[in-house]
Amino acid sequence: MGGFSLYLLSSSLLSSAVYLSFFLSLGLVLNYGVVGGLAASQESDRITWLPGQPPVGFSQYSGYVTVNARAGRALFYWFIEAPPAAQPAPLILWLNGGPGCSSIAYGASEELGPFHIHPDGKTLFLNPYAWNGVANLLFLESPAGVGFSYSNTSSDLYASGDQRTATDAYNFLVNWFERFPQYKYRDFYITGESYAGHYVPQLSQIVHRKNEGIQNPIINFKGFLVGNGVTDDYHDFIGTFEYWWTHGLISDDAYRDLRVTCDLQSSQHPSADCLKVLDAATNGMGNIDPYSIYTRPCNDTTTLKRKLRGHYPWMSRAYDPCTENYANVYYNHPEVQKALHANVTGIPYPWATCSNIVGKYWRDSPRSMLPIYRELIAAGLRIWVFSGDTDSVVPLTATRYSIDALNLSTIISWYPWYDQGMVGGWTQVYQGLTFVTVRGAGHEVPLHRPRQALVLFKHFLQNRPMPAET
Amino acid sequence: MGGFSLYLLSSSLLSSAVYLSFFLSLGLVLNYGVVGGLAASQESDRITWLPGQPPVGFSQYSGYVTVNARAGRALFYWFIEAPPAAQPAPLILWLNGGPGCSSIAYGASEELGPFHIHPDGKTLFLNPYAWNGVANLLFLESPAGVGFSYSNTSSDLYASGDQRTATDAYNFLVNWFERFPQYKYRDFYITGESYAGHYVPQLSQIVHRKNEGIQNPIINFKGFLVGNGVTDDYHDFIGTFEYWWTHGLISDDAYRDLRVTCDLQSSQHPSADCLKVLDAATNGMGNIDPYSIYTRPCNDTTTLKRKLRGHYPWMSRAYDPCTENYANVYYNHPEVQKALHANVTGIPYPWATCSNIVGKYWRDSPRSMLPIYRELIAAGLRIWVFSGDTDSVVPLTATRYSIDALNLSTIISWYPWYDQGMVGGWTQVYQGLTFVTVRGAGHEVPLHRPRQALVLFKHFLQNRPMPAET
Numbered sequence: 001m002g003g004f005s006l007y008l009l010s011s012s013l014l015s016s017a018v019y020l021s022f023f024l025s026l027g028l029v030l031n032y033g034v035v036g037g038l039a040a041s042q043e044s045d046r047i048t049w050l051p052g053q054p055p056v057g058f059s060q061y062s063g064y065v066t067v068n069a070r071a072g073r074a075l076f077y078w079f080i081e082a083p084p085a086a087q088p089a090p091l092i093l094w095l096n097g098g099p100g101c102s103s104i105a106y107g108a109s110e111e112l113g114p115f116h117i118h119p120d121g122k123t124l125f126l127n128p129y130a131w132n133g134v135a136n137l138l139f140l141e142s143p144a145g146v147g148f149s150y151s152n153t154s155s156d157l158y159a160s161g162d163q164r165t166a167t168d169a170y171n172f173l174v175n176w177f178e179r180f181p182q183y184k185y186r187d188f189y190i191t192g193e194s195y196a197g198h199y200v201p202q203l204s205q206i207v208h209r210k211n212e213g214i215q216n217p218i219i220n221f222k223g224f225l226v227g228n229g230v231t232d233d234y235h236d237f238i239g240t241f242e243y244w245w246t247h248g249l250i251s252d253d254a255y256r257d258l259r260v261t262c263d264l265q266s267s268q269h270p271s272a273d274c275l276k277v278l279d280a281a282t283n284g285m286g287n288i289d290p291y292s293i294y295t296r297p298c299n300d301t302t303t304l305k306r307k308l309r310g311h312y313p314w315m316s317r318a319y320d321p322c323t324e325n326y327a328n329v330y331y332n333h334p335e336v337q338k339a340l341h342a343n344v345t346g347i348p349y350p351w352a353t354c355s356n357i358v359g360k361y362w363r364d365s366p367r368s369m370l371p372i373y374r375e376l377i378a379a380g381l382r383i384w385v386f387s388g389d390t391d392s393v394v395p396l397t398a399t400r401y402s403i404d405a406l407n408l409s410t411i412i413s414w415y416p417w418y419d420q421g422m423v424g425g426w427t428q429v430y431q432g433l434t435f436v437t438v439r440g441a442g443h444e445v446p447l448h449r450p451r452q453a454l455v456l457f458k459h460f461l462q463n464r465p466m467p468a469e470t
Numbered sequence: 471m472g473g474f475s476l477y478l479l480s481s482s483l484l485s486s487a488v489y490l491s492f493f494l495s496l497g498l499v500l501n502y503g504v505v506g507g508l509a510a511s512q513e514s515d516r517i518t519w520l521p522g523q524p525p526v527g528f529s530q531y532s533g534y535v536t537v538n539a540r541a542g543r544a545l546f547y548w549f550i551e552a553p554p555a556a557q558p559a560p561l562i563l564w565l566n567g568g569p570g571c572s573s574i575a576y577g578a579s580e581e582l583g584p585f586h587i588h589p590d591g592k593t594l595f596l597n598p599y600a601w602n603g604v605a606n607l608l609f610l611e612s613p614a615g616v617g618f619s620y621s622n623t624s625s626d627l628y629a630s631g632d633q634r635t636a637t638d639a640y641n642f643l644v645n646w647f648e649r650f651p652q653y654k655y656r657d658f659y660i661t662g663e664s665y666a667g668h669y670v671p672q673l674s675q676i677v678h679r680k681n682e683g684i685q686n687p688i689i690n691f692k693g694f695l696v697g698n699g700v701t702d703d704y705h706d707f708i709g710t711f712e713y714w715w716t717h718g719l720i721s722d723d724a725y726r727d728l729r730v731t732c733d734l735q736s737s738q739h740p741s742a743d744c745l746k747v748l749d750a751a752t753n754g755m756g757n758i759d760p761y762s763i764y765t766r767p768c769n770d771t772t773t774l775k776r777k778l779r780g781h782y783p784w785m786s787r788a789y790d791p792c793t794e795n796y797a798n799v800y801y802n803h804p805e806v807q808k809a810l811h812a813n814v815t816g817i818p819y820p821w822a823t824c825s826n827i828v829g830k831y832w833r834d835s836p837r838s839m840l841p842i843y844r845e846l847i848a849a850g851l852r853i854w855v856f857s858g859d860t861d862s863v864v865p866l867t868a869t870r871y872s873i874d875a876l877n878l879s880t881i882i883s884w885y886p887w888y889d890q891g892m893v894g895g896w897t898q899v900y901q902g903l904t905f906v907t908v909r910g911a912g913h914e915v916p917l918h919r920p921r922q923a924l925v926l927f928k929h930f931l932q933n934r935p936m937p938a939e940t
Binding site: 245247249253254284288296390397404414421426428 | 755
């Protein structure tokens with residue numbers, strides 16, 4: 001997980017890269033034809049039933065929205081409504097990071113979505129802590145090249161970057177609201193984690209600026225929520241290296257080397273020297289899950305099961321570290337893709353949890369989101385930031401240093417928040433920003449601490465400080 | 471857990487203090503008469519059977535050894551042999567810290583001993599990872615005033631300190647070897663945790679110096695092993711505060727205050743200002759177990775059980791945070807005390823896991839053990855130091871800074887060590903000292919990670935670097 005792949009949620013799935021290169025060399029991926037966009041109707045996007053799905057009391061839709069007709073870029077979304085009894089609930093856009101990782105692979109299928117995938121890769125089970133109990137959830141695979149989202153201009157995949165990701169996402173939103181006019185003027189929030197620490201404020205800034213001066217904007221944007229987010233390269237690096245050392249993951253020497261070589265580097269485009277030191281440091285961590293340093297990594301599933309037999313009778317109810325592999329099976333079933341109205345153009349590579357190409361060739365990546373934070377705090381938007389505190393990839397300390405650099409005044413000092421009588425984490429309310437940690441949660445907070453994550457999400461929606469009572 | 475009670479393993483048991491004051495005011499605790507010492511025979515210390523004990527294949531002894539006849543100080547020990555098939559195994563002295571905490575309460579009953587106590591406080595079950603599988607274990611309640619150990623000079627309890635603790639322990643050893651002559655010349659190691667980070671090197675120094683110039687010493691001292699040990703106040707404080715901040719336990723402001731106010735303080739006798747800041751910081755952590763920051767604390771057992779019913783089917787097999795309460799019940803049963811040959815003089819206060827009086831009135835406490843480390847490293851003794859990395863009381867970072875201050879050269883650089891294919895922690899071999907971390911273990915490493923702790927102990931005994939293979 002060294003260097004540019006630090007924020008990639010999976011480095012194991014090279015298959016997408018291999019397939020893509022193969023088809024590119026055959027010249028087969030030039031024009032799939034434009035689908036989706038304004039022409040498609042809402043009703044034709046309705047999901048009637050997903051393979052292996054348990055019965056549910058809410059509606060869901062998925063399909064493509066064209067974001068750039070000339071280039072032929074279309075983004076895939078999955079929209080999961082709150083049940084009728086919970087309506088009118090706010091509308092939430094959720095974005096995963098990478099860059100190059102799918103919001104359907106992670107956000108929807110492992111974290112806050114209603115359906116999680118059984119190890120068979122075929123059947124789904126309900127997540128009792130799904131966020132669509134209180135909000136309408138819009139999962140977007142972004143940018144083009146990620147998941148089912150594609151571009152007919154194949155060179156696009158080798159030239160993704162923050163700016164186009166944000167403008168494409170904005171175009172997606174504008175067109176999506178045309179397809180779902182009943183959500184116009186609905187309270188709207190942008191949320192996400194990891195490298196979406198860039199996407200979320202960047203998209204927020206565009207929406208906010210486009211809304212400026214409009215009395216009653218269609219995109220009724222209220223604020224954003226970012227978890228374990230890449231925020232400010234300088235402070236993120238300092239905090240990350242300190243986290244690694246204080247959690248015993250690296251040697252004193254590696255810590256010194258990192259600070260000397262990498263402190264001033266770009267997180268997406270570090271120097272060769274810094275990359276070398278980063279690789280050495282992360283390799284020296286051994287076979288742990290850097291996204292959740294105290295849980296077991298997913299190695300060979302068979303071995304894992306064999307090892308656990310009889311020793312961990314609770315394993316079936318605990319966190320399963322191999323969950324992303326099940327998504328990889330499920331979303332590549334043709335009948336699943338059909339039910340989702342996905343891959344209607346015959347994308348010449350399999351669906352993958354993360355696209356290595358998109359991540360590898362990432363272009364513009366500003367070193368700091370703090371200017372955007374300052375702008376949007378001044379605009380009075382609701383801004384919450386959270387950290388699962390056992391993530392070593394975009395750790396707590398990185399976020400603390402980044403927030404500290406904003407130099408905000410404190411409204412409510414640091415205090416422990418409680419869930420069912422236990423410390424769920426700690427929180428501090430600043431002027432314009434609320435920070436919440438989730439104790440014992442890794443990079444994907446709603447995966448590791450689903451109940452606590454839902455408590456956090458509800459308090460964000462209500463703009464209420466986290467509960468202080470034991 | 472602020473200030474002087476930082477290293478106390480229990481602050482809940484004030485009863486011992488109350489009882490003692492009561493009897494002292496009645497003038498009843500002046501002379502119990504001297505028992506134990508050289509007069510007592512080994513065979514009369516044999517434990518034939520403990521209440522609630524499962525059958526075992528090894529011998530055990532317990533009783534008193536007088537360490538100062540004039541003052542009437544006698545220390546209580548529990549000696550648990552390795553089974554005959556494992557003999558001749560080395561001899562290990564285990565010490566818990568506090569100051570004021572019992573090695574029988576913690577080391578023997580929760581950590582490395584063969585018997586753990588059921589929640590009924592009456593029956594015992596076998597610890598499959600007991601260290602007496604490979605060594606003969608000598609648990610000592612030290613100093614006088616701790617557990618069953620006592621002094622006829624009651625003022626002794628209000629004047630304990632490092633130096634007398636060490637000389638009394640040395641006298642204990644000399645007399646104990648006379649009672650157990652078959653262990654003379656046996657390979658001998660001193661081990662312990664927490665504030666025993668003082669006791670272990672201090673006693674080691676005395677033994678080493680007394681042995682100097684003797685060709686074949688009775689106490690065949692080979693080295694020592696310290697876990698989560700108080701080592702050097704300056705570096706411990708710096709590392710502790712950094713641990714608290716990097717693990718999200720304290721605010722930015724508290725971190726700043728601690729560094730300004732406490733960095734140069736004594737850990738046992740901090741200034742009033744530093745105490746105040748320490749108290750504020752630790753209170754702000756909320757209801758967590760500071761000795762194991764990601765596991766649940768022991769609150770009300772009934773509430774806990776109620777809360778867990780149906781939700782955590784594995785709870786009976788996982789770590790039970792209330793285990794020290796069971797020791798408190800078990801060792802106060804008169805029939806248990808009789809079977810242990812304990813409390814034969816009618817000590818006027820109940821057995822407690824920790825004595826608050828001993829801890830509160832602690833006197834001499836040198837700020838650094840590093841000079842002793844230097845002396846004993848130079849003498850070629852085997853010295854291993856380990857850290858459970860989820861302990862916030864004497865954390866990993868404290869130990870790392872303290873070791874770094876020794877400025878030792880590296881023999882084997884930092885690497886992950888493995889147990890059953892998983893990263894057990896990380897380790898570094900220095901010239902004269904081996905450091906080992908145990909991933910996900912709290913303050914009491916053999917409690918939280920029993921299998922990994924046994925791997926560590928075996929490698930220490932064999933003086934082999936921790937296993938690098940996956």
